[in-house]
Amino acid sequence: MSATRRIRFTLNGRSVTVEIGTHETLVDVLRSRFALFGARESCGQGLCGCCTVVVDDRAISGCLFLAARVDGARVETIEGLATGERLDPVQEAFIECGAFQCGFCTPGFVLMTKQLLDENPEPSEDEIKHYLSGNLCRCGAYPEIIEAVRVASRKRKSGG
Amino acid sequence: MNATAKAGQVGRSLPRLEGRAKVTGHAEYVHNWQVPGMLHGKIFRSAIAHGRIRHVEVDAARRVSGVHAVFVSDDVRRVIPNPYYGPAFHDQPILAIDKVRHVGEPVAVVLAEDPHIAEEAARLIVAEYDELPAVTDEVEAMTSNVIVHDVLKPAGTFPDLKHLEGRKGTNLALDFRLRRGDVRSAFAAAEHVFEHTFRTQPVMHTPLEPFVSAAEPGDGTLTIYTASQSPSFVRIEIARLLGWPENHVRVKTAFLGGGFGAKLYIKLEALVAALALLTRRPVKISLAMDEQFFTITKHPSTFRIKSAVSKDGRVTARECEVWWNGGAYADIGPRVTQKSGFTAAGPYDIENVSIDSYALYTNRPPAGALRGFGIPQLVWAYESHTDMIARALGIDPIDFRRRNFLRDGRPQATGTVMQDAATGKVLDRLVERIGWGRPFDRGQGNLKRGRGIAIGFKASIAPTTSVAIVNLYADGSCALYCSTVDMGQGSDTAMAQIAAEVLDIPAETVRVVHPDTDVTPYDMATLGSRSTFHMGNAVKRAAEDARAKVDALKAELDLPPGSNIPLPELFRRKYGMQAGNIIGIGSFIPSYASPDHDTGLTPNATPFWMVGGTGAEVEVDTETGHVRVMRLINVADLGTPINLRIVETQLSGGAIMQLGFTMQERMEFAEGQLLNPNLADYKIPGMRDLPARIENEAVAAEQRNGPFGAKGVGETATFGVSPAIANAIDDAVGVRLTELPLTPEAVYRALTKAGR
Numbered sequence: 037m038s039a040t041r042r043i044r045f046t047l048n049g050r051s052v053t054v055e056i057g058t059h060e061t062l063v064d065v066l067r068s069r070f071a072l073f074g075a076r077e078s079c080g081q082g083l084c085g086c087c088t089v090v091v092d093d094r095a096i097s098g099c100l101f102l103a104a105r106v107d108g109a110r111v112e113t114i115e116g117l118a119t120g121e122r123l124d125p126v127q128e129a130f131i132e133c134g135a136f137q138c139g140f141c142t143p144g145f146v147l148m149t150k151q152l153l154d155e156n157p158e159p160s161e162d163e164i165k166h167y168l169s170g171n172l173c174r175c176g177a178y179p180e181i182i183e184a185v186r187v188a189s190r191k192r193k194s195g196g
Numbered sequence: 197m198n199a200t201a202k203a204g205q206v207g208r209s210l211p212r213l214e215g216r217a218k219v220t221g222h223a224e225y226v227h228n229w230q231v232p233g234m235l236h237g238k239i240f241r242s243a244i245a246h247g248r249i250r251h252v253e254v255d256a257a258r259r260v261s262g263v264h265a266v267f268v269s270d271d272v273r274r275v276i277p278n279p280y281y282g283p284a285f286h287d288q289p290i291l292a293i294d295k296v297r298h299v300g301e302p303v304a305v306v307l308a309e310d311p312h313i314a315e316e317a318a319r320l321i322v323a324e325y326d327e328l329p330a331v332t333d334e335v336e337a338m339t340s341n342v343i344v345h346d347v348l349k350p351a352g353t354f355p356d357l358k359h360l361e362g363r364k365g366t367n368l369a370l371d372f373r374l375r376r377g378d379v380r381s382a383f384a385a386a387e388h389v390f391e392h393t394f395r396t397q398p399v400m401h402t403p404l405e406p407f408v409s410a411a412e413p414g415d416g417t418l419t420i421y422t423a424s425q426s427p428s429f430v431r432i433e434i435a436r437l438l439g440w441p442e443n444h445v446r447v448k449t450a451f452l453g454g455g456f457g458a459k460l461y462i463k464l465e466a467l468v469a470a471l472a473l474l475t476r477r478p479v480k481i482s483l484a485m486d487e488q489f490f491t492i493t494k495h496p497s498t499f500r501i502k503s504a505v506s507k508d509g510r511v512t513a514r515e516c517e518v519w520w521n522g523g524a525y526a527d528i529g530p531r532v533t534q535k536s537g538f539t540a541a542g543p544y545d546i547e548n549v550s551i552d553s554y555a556l557y558t559n560r561p562p563a564g565a566l567r568g569f570g571i572p573q574l575v576w577a578y579e580s581h582t583d584m585i586a587r588a589l590g591i592d593p594i595d596f597r598r599r600n601f602l603r604d605g606r607p608q609a610t611g612t613v614m615q616d617a618a619t620g621k622v623l624d625r626l627v628e629r630i631g632w633g634r635p636f637d638r639g640q641g642n643l644k645r646g647r648g649i650a651i652g653f654k655a656s657i658a659p660t661t662s663v664a665i666v667n668l669y670a671d672g673s674c675a676l677y678c679s680t681v682d683m684g685q686g687s688d689t690a691m692a693q694i695a696a697e698v699l700d701i702p703a704e705t706v707r708v709v710h711p712d713t714d715v716t717p718y719d720m721a722t723l724g725s726r727s728t729f730h731m732g733n734a735v736k737r738a739a740e741d742a743r744a745k746v747d748a749l750k751a752e753l754d755l756p757p758g759s760n761i762p763l764p765e766l767f768r769r770k771y772g773m774q775a776g777n778i779i780g781i782g783s784f785i786p787s788y789a790s791p792d793h794d795t796g797l798t799p800n801a802t803p804f805w806m807v808g809g810t811g812a813e814v815e816v817d818t819e820t821g822h823v824r825v826m827r828l829i830n831v832a833d834l835g836t837p838i839n840l841r842i843v844e845t846q847l848s849g850g851a852i853m854q855l856g857f858t859m860q861e862r863m864e865f866a867e868g869q870l871l872n873p874n875l876a877d878y879k880i881p882g883m884r885d886l887p888a889r890i891e892n893e894a895v896a897a898e899q900r901n902g903p904f905g906a907k908g909v910g911e912t913a914t915f916g917v918s919p920a921i922a923n924a925i926d927d928a929v930g931v932r933l934t935e936l937p938l939t940p941e942a943v944y945r946a947l948t949k950a951g952r
Contacts, residue, residue, distance in 0.1 A: 057310070123219065131219055136215075138455075140225065176852030180848075182883075
């Protein structure tokens with residue numbers, strides 16, 4: 037368990053280098069080395085989406101993803117989504133629609149919604165439900181999340 | 197107290213104040229808390245349901261490189277000599293002593309700087325037990341020879357548990373009884389008698405932020421950071437365990453990643469306190485998802501309900517016997533047994549009522565509060581029973597309810613006269629929305645459609661206290677100090693709106709200070725949908741007190757009371773510079789009268805009633821038993837909403853959670869083992885499990901003693917979901933399910949049995 041390795045990757049647009057244990061997950065490293073807490077371990081099985089991180093443009097489950105694998109990759113977390121004070125349209129839509137309660141699952145839903153709209157700018161309700169079926173919200177904010185995806189889609193279309 | 201909102205702050209559908217922090221990942225959770233030198237704890241748990249501990253072998257774990265320490269109960273007793281805790285009974289040891297009483301009970305703990313090392317080392321611990329027979333069923337526990345606790349140890353907090361002190365040879369942790377009228381004669385004279393038994397299954401809250409607590413030792417002090425719904429209780433209980441004054445224990449919380457009743461009273465706090473004192477280092481324990489299933493659950497229940505009905509369809513008597521499976525440690529189960537127990541006959545005007553509600557110890561993981569505090573289990577039974585009676589008598593189920601409804605001004609089973617309970621309005625709106633009298637597509641082929649409704653009610657918890665402080669700074673800005681925990685219900689926003697309404701300032705400008713027992717004043721807990729009413733009233737009074745002090749300052753400065761000189765100028769005139777504070781304090785404790793021990797009767801059972809109803813349309817596939825919920829309508833009386841948008845999300849979210857408990861969730865036990873403690877095998881509702889349509893409505897109502905007419909809402913939409921769906925299934929295919937969850941297998945078996 038004590039093997040370590042130095043890795044280098046791009047984190048939210050900045051190049052970083054860090055010494056990691058080979059057993060550490062990406063969520064461990066984001067929390068302990070970079071004080072980034074938006075990706076959170078919850079179910080520990082890659083089923084709830086709370087630990088979502090985007091690696092080379094693909095959403096992954098950060099609690100199962102060994103940190104060693106991001107060597108040389110581009111890593112984006114929820115903390116990198118807003119541009120300065122300006123929120124991403126998806127984040128704005130989640131606030132406007134009240135698409136969260138406790139907020140623990142929210143970063144995962146926001147990142148998955150952004151990826152969905154990048155692939156499919158005007159998804160149907162069924163497509164939304166299908167795409168987001170890997171994210172769980174115990175507060176049951178699903179109807180508001182579906183609405184937020186629609187609002188975000190419109191915002192993106194009209195340029196923000 | 198029933199002043200209506202004039203400043204326009206109460207009644208606004210303001211987005212949650214913390215929205216930006218939550219969508220950017222910056223919201224503060226205890227999950228995030230870390231300090232240099234911190235140790236992580238991993239718990240080693242019992243693999244059996246009941247047994248005497250012969251030996252716990254920890255040497256191999258101690259030898260793992262990177263392990264700081266391994267502790268068992270003897271170590272805990274070095275810093276806490278009597279390490280038993282609990283809100284109702286002092287029955288739960290911090291780590292198991294002599295015996296284990298449920299699968300997953302904490303036996304030992306490993307500490308390491310790297311949580312992965314602690315986890316690896318915990319796997320090397322071996323415990324040897326003399327296994328004992330286990331009792332797992334709540335009804336069997338009444339008469340079983342297997343006794344979970346040798347002696348009962350009530351905590352002394354609740355007067356109705358005192359008579360159980362020192363009792364031996366029983367698993368009964370409370371026998372609440374209510375007797376009203378003459379039940380025996382009414383049954384003897386009845387035209388019809390109906391009796392049914394209903395059961396509910398073990399389920400778990402599943403907050404996505406699993407339990408997490410940390411403790412940091414100081415010089416004769418201790419600071420606890422914990423994802424808790426009850427910071428004030430944690431402080432009092434930890435101070436009691438340590439024999440310290442309350443002011444040596446500081447408890448802080450942050451936003452909670454869900455609570456739902458799980459994170460109440462003491463969970464990990466006593467353990468991290470002991471570990472911090474043993475090691476003199478900060479210690480944090482974050483449970484993994486599977487460990488939550490061993491920490492707290494929802495009471496499984498068995499409910500035998502029997503009704504006498506007259507020729508004209510009036511219920512003349514009802515007999516209720518409810519067994520609550522409390523698991524191995526009482527937690528708050530005895531309160532569930534009593535507080536919910538006295539409403540077991542339902543929102544009906546029944547002259548003769550007998551209720552027996554039993555809290556039972558078993559060898560299952562402990563059960564406690566879960567969004568409704570026992571009410572969903574009761575409504576499941578009495579609203580299924582009500583429909584079954586109506587159908588058997590050929591009376592329309594809505595009409596049958598109307599004939600028997602408990603209306604304002606009439607006494608409930610306890611004798612407390614109903615006030616501000618809009619039961620009739622809730623039913624009217626459900627009937628209207630679902631279109632009860634209008635034609636309905638009953639489906640075709642193997643897809644049959646049906647609809648059903650159900651209504652439940654709940655008494656708020658009493659007696660409980662809330663205290664709040666409003667602090668006006670010299671620049672005119674405002675901070676609100678209150679120990680209500682925002683776990684997603686939107687309390688920060690609602691409390692800010694109440695303070696802002698009184699002070700006539702924008703709610704967005706109010707800074708809500710999160711619970712910190714060294715800073716924020718006492719609050720009983722964030723539970724039972726009590727905060728809007730109790731803390732809301734305290735916040736309103738604190739803001740009124742601050743406003744009165746502003747007026748007093750104006751008088752002191754020889755200004756007329758109506759003077760519109762801005763607050764910062766008042767401070768400058770008083771102190772000669774930007775300095776000083778105006779501090780308003782408010783506290784609230786509603787009136788209450790304890791029920792009589794022998795009859796359960798009281799003239800004042802609760803400060804307010806919550807009413808929630810659900811209408812469901814379902815489609816049943818008779819070939820597979822699969823049930824599709826086409827439409828779920830949730831209607832509630834929550835008084836006058838402080839923030840309608842947030843209220844609607846509470847209704848919707850509560851109903852979706854209860855939908856999980858109704859259709860799919862069940863902790864599966866076999867041979868004493870829990871088979872599915874993970875989200876792969878224990879499925880909570882996801883996007884795909886939503887009803888095709890979900891509608892929510894707050895009826896026009898006013899809670900006259902509530903802040904600006906408001907009362908609680910967090911639990912209301914859970915009440916009617918399960919029976920509404922079971923009633924709709926019966927309506928669709930003519931079979932009746934009496935046990936939750938309503939899985940396709942259960943529906944299919946019932947169809948087969950009925951020959952359909």
